[in-house]
Amino acid sequence: MKCKHFYVTWDPAFPRGCRAYGFKTVELPSAVVLRSSGQHCQSYETKLV
Template sequence: MRCKHYHTTFEPNAPRGCKLFQFKSPLMPYILVKQSTGHDCTSFDERQTKKEDDNGKKDFNDPKYW
């Protein structure tokens, strides 16, 4: 779920998918890649997280939000 290529499909039979390799599966994509190739996924790319202020709150008076 931390990979930027992971996505949720909302299909009951295949709820998880990989945008890079364009597949859907009932398994987590990294498990399917490991089973298929025998190696960890080499295309893993950490998802960017939203940055917040030190106190965990955003200041919406800040002009960068407008």
């Protein structure tokens, strides 16, 4: 949620998304990337608020 690529969608079935990888998911996108690749997200950039 601290990544600038993270966003909240309007789709109730897939409420979270990642703009860097272009997908929506029920879980946190970082967890999906870690489970899929075995590595932490390489596109992570801290959100400047």
